[in-house]
Amino acid sequence: MDLNFFCKELPKIELHAHLNGSLSQATMLQLQRYYVDAGISDKTNTFLDEFQIGAGDTRNLSECFQVFSIAHSLTSTSEALVMATELTLQEFQEDGCCYIELRSTPRDTQYITKKQYIDSIIRAMEKPSINLSIISKLIISINRASQLQEVEEIADIAIERHKIHPDTVVGIELSGNPAVGNFGDFIPALNRARQSGLKVTLHCGEVCNPEEVLEMLNFKPERIGHGVCIHPKYGGTEETWIALCQSKIPVEVCLTSNVNTKITPDYESHHFKELIEAGLSVVLCTDDKGVFATSLSQEYRLCAESFALTRIQVAKLSLDAAQCIFSEANIRELIIGKILKFMNDYTS
Ligand code: IMP
Ligand code: ZN
Secondary structure, rough: OHHHHHHHHOOOOEEEEEEOOOHHHHHHHHHHHHHHOOOOOOOOOOHHHHOOOOOOOOOOOHHHHHHHHHHOOOOHHHHHHHHHHHHHHHHHHOOOOEEEEEEOOOOOOOOHHHHHHHHHHHHHHHHHHOEEEEEEEEEEEHHHHHHHHHHHHHHHHHHHHHHOOOOOEEEEEEEEOOOOOHHHHHHHHHHHHHHHOOEEEEEEEOOOHHHHHHHHHHOOOOOEEOOOOOOHHHHOHHHHHHHHHHHHEEEEEEEHHHOOOOOOOOOHHHHHHHHOOOOOOOEEEEOOOOOOOOHHHHHHHHHHHHOOOOOOHHHHHHHHHHOOOOHHHHHHHHHHHHHHHHHHHHHO
């Protein structure tokens, strides 16, 4: 079986995808059309070509973070958010993804409140207007640039919505420009969320900051994202690496995101290799498939090619990812069954 085809057909699990970074050009064009048709405001002049960050892009990390404002200008109403969520879920489904934990940062816009923002995404997940078979869950994001009052407000919304929609709102996470903010300031809000039953994932080690990495690992999140600057070879220290290895916290790995933002020089020298050799759980993810013009199946293919993986090793990655989901055991069993059936059909 051709590797491309294999990676697409393999039932996959996405655990690190930011909604606004995942919007494809096709989805953004549909959203533009919606704004024009609704006569809400003129969104026709958003610069879609500046949204993508390809390999060799000359923008620095802070400039890369500015691209999200392009997507944000297209997700400012409830209808647009429903549309953005449904179309994005559909694209993941068409790429062979059977389970996704999509994440997004609630924003007050000209038209909706943070609560309405989250409720729109929940509605698209629970009662989509299109036919979706993908199982979708929501992780609520906190941006590191937020003021503490806003952080507490988002934690409150996450706790409240988790209470009402426990099967949909499954986690909370910390993201945004890693050069901004101190992790310690977010601990009280994250702890409150955790006590209410939400799982926690943290963007960790995107830039060299061993003290923060240790503080984050000490917090014992259920997963971390990226984990680049943890191994001494990539900007971490012996201490941070040992702490990660001992913690056994699963790592959401985003190959193309790391390469295109130049955190990692190329695919072959990605820390994926060290994580696997240390026996850690690794979950291949897209991060921002719209911004980085990638897909989950492409990430699996690139990983297989860069690290000379067999088809069975590739399928095993998806199986391992299933162990790291925030949903209940019955859902885990369901998706593991799908992957095992695929592997069975493939080997027989
Ligand atoms: P949103 O939360 O749906 O609006 O998705 C976009 C947001 O995700 C950005 O504004 C960032 O806060 C966050 N984000 C996307 N990619 C990254 C990343 O690679 N590192 C840290 N934060 C990110
Ligand atoms: Zn991310």
